[in-house]
Amino acid sequence: MAxxxxxxxxxxxxxxxxxLVQGLTxxxxxxxxxxxxxxxxxxxxxxTKVLLIGLAAMALNLVVGFGGLVSMCHAAFYGLAxxxxxxxTPKYDPASLWLTLPLAVGTAALxxxxxxxxxxxxxxxxxIMVTLAFGEMLxxxxxxxxxxxxxxxxxIYSKPSVAIGSFVPLNLERANSFYFVVLGVVGLSILLxxxxxxxxxxxxxxxARDNERRARSLGFPVYRLRLTAFxxxxxxxxxxxYFAAAQYGFVAPQMLGWHLSAMLLVIVVLGGMRGVTGPxxxxxxxxxxxxxxxxxxxxxxxxxxxxxIVLVFALPGGLRQLASMVLGPRAxxxxxxxxxxxxxxxxxx
Amino acid sequence: MHEVALRAEGLAKQFGGLRAVSDVxxxxxxxxxxxxxxxxxxxxxTLINLLSGDLRASSGSIAIGDRPVTRLSQERRGLAGxxxxxxxxxxxxxxxxxENVRLSAQARCAKPLRMFTHVRRDEAVNERARSALxxxxxxxxxxxxxxxxxxxxxxxxxxxxxxxxxxxxxxLDEPLAGMGTAEARTIVQLIATLKAGRAVLLVExxxxxxxxxxxxxxxxxxxxxxxxxxxxxxxxxxxxxTAYLGNNGL
Amino acid sequence: xxxxxxxxxxxxxxQYGLVLFLVASGLTLVFGILGVINLAHGxxxxxxxxxxxxxxxxxxxxxxxxxxGVGISFLAGMLLENIFVxxxxxxxxxxxxxxxxxxxxxxxxxxxxxxxxxxxxVAPPAFLxxxxxxxxxxxxxxxxxxxxxxxxIVAAAIFYVIRQTRIGMIVRAGAENRQMTRALGIPFDKxxxxxxxxxxxxxxxxxxxxxxxxxVFPGMGDHMLILSFVVVVLGGIGSVAGAAxxxxxxxxxxxxxxxxxxxxxxxxxxLLMALxxxxxxxxxxxxxxx
Numbered sequence: 001m002a003x004x005x006x007x008x009x010x011x012x013x014x015x016x017x018x019x020l021v022q023g024l025t026x027x028x029x030x031x032x033x034x035x036x037x038x039x040x041x042x043x044x045x046x047x048t049k050v051l052l053i054g055l056a057a058m059a060l061n062l063v064v065g066f067g068g069l070v071s072m073c074h075a076a077f078y079g080l081a082x083x084x085x086x087x088x089t090p091k092y093d094p095a096s097l098w099l100t101l102p103l104a105v106g107t108a109a110l111x112x113x114x115x116x117x118x119x120x121x122x123x124x125x126x127x128i129m130v131t132l133a134f135g136e137m138l139x140x141x142x143x144x145x146x147x148x149x150x151x152x153x154x155x156i157y158s159k160p161s162v163a164i165g166s167f168v169p170l171n172l173e174r175a176n177s178f179y180f181v182v183l184g185v186v187g188l189s190i191l192l193x194x195x196x197x198x199x200x201x202x203x204x205x206x207x208a209r210d211n212e213r214r215a216r217s218l219g220f221p222v223y224r225l226r227l228t229a230f231x232x233x234x235x236x237x238x239x240x241x242y243f244a245a246a247q248y249g250f251v252a253p254q255m256l257g258w259h260l261s262a263m264l265l266v267i268v269v270l271g272g273m274r275g276v277t278g279p280x281x282x283x284x285x286x287x288x289x290x291x292x293x294x295x296x297x298x299x300x301x302x303x304x305x306x307x308x309i310v311l312v313f314a315l316p317g318g319l320r321q322l323a324s325m326v327l328g329p330r331a332x333x334x335x336x337x338x339x340x341x342x343x344x345x346x347x348x349x
Numbered sequence: 350m351h352e353v354a355l356r357a358e359g360l361a362k363q364f365g366g367l368r369a370v371s372d373v374x375x376x377x378x379x380x381x382x383x384x385x386x387x388x389x390x391x392x393x394x395t396l397i398n399l400l401s402g403d404l405r406a407s408s409g410s411i412a413i414g415d416r417p418v419t420r421l422s423q424e425r426r427g428l429a430g431x432x433x434x435x436x437x438x439x440x441x442x443x444x445x446x447x448e449n450v451r452l453s454a455q456a457r458c459a460k461p462l463r464m465f466t467h468v469r470r471d472e473a474v475n476e477r478a479r480s481a482l483x484x485x486x487x488x489x490x491x492x493x494x495x496x497x498x499x500x501x502x503x504x505x506x507x508x509x510x511x512x513x514x515x516x517x518x519x520x521l522d523e524p525l526a527g528m529g530t531a532e533a534r535t536i537v538q539l540i541a542t543l544k545a546g547r548a549v550l551l552v553e554x555x556x557x558x559x560x561x562x563x564x565x566x567x568x569x570x571x572x573x574x575x576x577x578x579x580x581x582x583x584x585x586x587x588x589x590x591t592a593y594l595g596n597n598g599l
Numbered sequence: 600x601x602x603x604x605x606x607x608x609x610x611x612x613x614q615y616g617l618v619l620f621l622v623a624s625g626l627t628l629v630f631g632i633l634g635v636i637n638l639a640h641g642x643x644x645x646x647x648x649x650x651x652x653x654x655x656x657x658x659x660x661x662x663x664x665x666x667x668g669v670g671i672s673f674l675a676g677m678l679l680e681n682i683f684v685x686x687x688x689x690x691x692x693x694x695x696x697x698x699x700x701x702x703x704x705x706x707x708x709x710x711x712x713x714x715x716x717x718x719x720x721v722a723p724p725a726f727l728x729x730x731x732x733x734x735x736x737x738x739x740x741x742x743x744x745x746x747x748x749x750x751x752i753v754a755a756a757i758f759y760v761i762r763q764t765r766i767g768m769i770v771r772a773g774a775e776n777r778q779m780t781r782a783l784g785i786p787f788d789k790x791x792x793x794x795x796x797x798x799x800x801x802x803x804x805x806x807x808x809x810x811x812x813x814x815v816f817p818g819m820g821d822h823m824l825i826l827s828f829v830v831v832v833l834g835g836i837g838s839v840a841g842a843a844x845x846x847x848x849x850x851x852x853x854x855x856x857x858x859x860x861x862x863x864x865x866x867x868x869x870l871l872m873a874l875x876x877x878x879x880x881x882x883x884x885x886x887x888x889x
Binding site: 217 | 401402403422423424425427428432433435439440441442443444445448451452453455456457460461462463464465466467468471492494510514
């Protein structure tokens with residue numbers, strides 16, 4: 001009968017990481033802060049890109065890993081915020097970050113609220129299909145109409161301005177300044193997500209993931225919990241999309257497309273759904289891997305597809321599983337996979 | 350006589366052509382354990398599902414105290430003071446024992462969904478969880494992940510979770526299912542203590558436990574009530590003997 | 600809009616709906632019976648179209664392309680089920696989504712290597728070319744009518760097999776209760792393989808059939824995938840009859856949408872889906888009680 005000390009812990013939702021991981025984290029943060037002084041601009045920009053995709057994935061994980069819902073439309077919130085920036089930036093002048101960021105994030109949050117309110121009435125496989133379809137709806141909205149340049153997309157010629165009146169603390173046109181702002185935003189988001197996840201709200205959400213019936217019978221308003229998580233998640237994805245659009249200086253319908261949503265899911269699984277920062281690690285791994293692949297072969301998508309297939313079969317626990325396989329097993333609770341109802345809920349043919 | 354905490358009248362449930370439950374009426378009083386027994390397929394599980402709100406009744410009414418709850422969802426009935434354990438253990442497997450019970454206590458506290466304070470900060474909730482664990486005797490396993498508990502311990506945990514919500518009405522669905530004798534004894538003792546200040550409805554197959562615990566007994570067969578009353582009366586009822594012919598006896 | 604034009608558009612909508620049904624029925628069968636969500640379904644539709652183009656180009660015959668395309672897809676389906684899909688039964692949906700996404704990337708690249716990014720067209724069989732003259736200015740392509748007839752025949756065949764035959768009964772039983780069916784000793788694994796292969800073949804058939812009237816282009820799989828998902832969600836997962844209803848609704852909405860508000864025709868399909876879901880969260884013919 002299991003009862004060894006190794007199985008005892010205080011916090012299941014966000015377990016205290018081992019000393020090794022804590023040490024590594026400090027190291028990584030130090031490198032991240034020092035990066036612009038250590039590496040050429042190309043890597044700083046790459047790091048910015050990785051941070052933003054990582055943020056979108058961490059936002060998604062609130063819903064997937066902690067909420068147990070597989071959402072296939074998160075790219076839509078990401079892209080929507082980007083488009084809001086594009087639409088509110090004057091042709092050749094910068095827009096004010098203080099005005100456009102809240103607007104963009106607010107729009108993304110509203111979209112998440114609307115889509116979530118409808119989609120969360122469904123369960124399991126329906127939820128996946130419905131979110132997929134809604135994501136596509138937004139994709140087509142921008143692809144087929146002339147809002148934001150249709151299928152060609154739109155350019156953002158100037159990065160947003162952080163000026164307040166005549167006080168200009170930073171110039172976002174400079175890659176290093178942009179990087180630090182993004183690093184700060186991501187850091188704040190991580191703190192926010194951690195606080196959420198360890199709160200009564202977060203625990204109730206995870207409980208509903210583990211056993212929806214029991215959570216309901218205890219009196220938790222499961223629909224409301226999930227809708228709130230979905231909305232917050234959409235808003236954070238919007239933050240990432242806003243800065244991504246600012247970085248590329250360009251928005252296109254693909255930013256809303258389901259391929260990106262699926263990629264975010266891959267990153268979430270790769271990085272491990274257990275912790276808050278797992279997906280960030282996943283983003284580093286996947287995007288780094290892609291960079292290497294792209295320089296090696298023209299058919300990198302094929303390799304990437306094969307890797308994803310292998311990932312599904314060999315490493316359902318993502319990189320954390322790989323790490324524990326390499327570093328030695330620890331007596332932990334089994335890796336979390338969203339506890340979706342079994343496929344048997346489908347109706348007759 | 351103690352007041353009636355839960356009353357069901359004329360409950361029926363139809364699944365397509367099948368009548369799982371027909372015209373069942375019963376009530377449960379505070380301070381008593383009302384047991385429901387019957388052969389397999391009698392409709393006991395359906396009955397308990399109707400009472401807890403897991404299933405909606407085709408007809409009939411259910412009331413908690415004076416308040417009609419027939420149309421209320423499980424969540425609302427939970428908030429109205431009804432707690433239930435499930436036949437198939439339904440705990441939160443990835444949380445620790447303590448966290449499981451704390452979640453139950455949290456569900457009933459004033460602000461169950463606060464977003465920015467750490468869970469460990471609410472001392473009142475923590476205290477309720479601790480005392481529930483004490484009552485069922487699991488306090489030394491508090492930090493173990495729930496999925497690693499033995500079957501018997503998981504049942505104890507379920508009861509602790511029900512207790513932590515401080516319910517007026519407790520519905521127990523075959524709490525002794527699949528238990529060895531020693532484990533069963535612990536649970537039986539535990540259930541006996543539950544009725545203080547609460548109304549307990551117990552659905553069970555284990556006859557020894559039923560006759561030890563029940564203050565009143567209702568027997569079901571084929572979806573209907575065939576006898577109801579004090580255990581000794583019911584025991585002697587001819588229809589009951591017929592229904593149980595061939596089974597391990599009363 | 601006069602009656603004749605309306606009639607023509609109605610026919611177009613029905614024809615489109617029928618092809619959608621063909622593809623979506625494969626998806627709903629695979630999901631309803633195997634419990635597997637197959638995102639790569641659209642990729643097989645595209646593959647069917649490309650195979651049709653390629654086989655027709657080298658043999659000069661549309662019929663060989665039809666039979667060959669379906670045959671190859673069926674075999675591919677059997678193989679895929681055996682290698683990959685089988686390992687996914689009982690795994691959570693996230694794993695299935697990721698697997699199919701990986702498959703899409705792979706299939707897409709293979710198509711790119713084999714056929715390039717070009718857009719192609721396929722000629723319909725000789726005796727189905729040409730049009731029926733309706734008025735002085737309006738004519739309706741014979742091939743489109745042929746598609747309607749063909750799809751109706753296939754649909755009838757599907758319904759017949761599912762409702763009236765033993766294999767259909769096994770398939771329906773499996774959808775209701777997989778474990779029980781297995782316990783009864785029915786060789787469920789074999790049935791699964793056939794169901795998946797049939798599902799894939801139906802998608803490919805849709806692609807082959809539509810190739811002569813639409814262009815064969817790289818993005819066609821994605822588009823069809825989302826549409827078939829909408830159809831399946833609308834109709835209720837696992838319900839072939841539901842897929843028929845959903846497909847018809849979508850076909851008509853899309854066709855008339857393109858006529859009346861072209862920029863919003865795609866958008867309106869999703870709006871329709873949203874409204875239906877508000878009314879029936881499990882689809883029109885899906886399960887009522889959760």
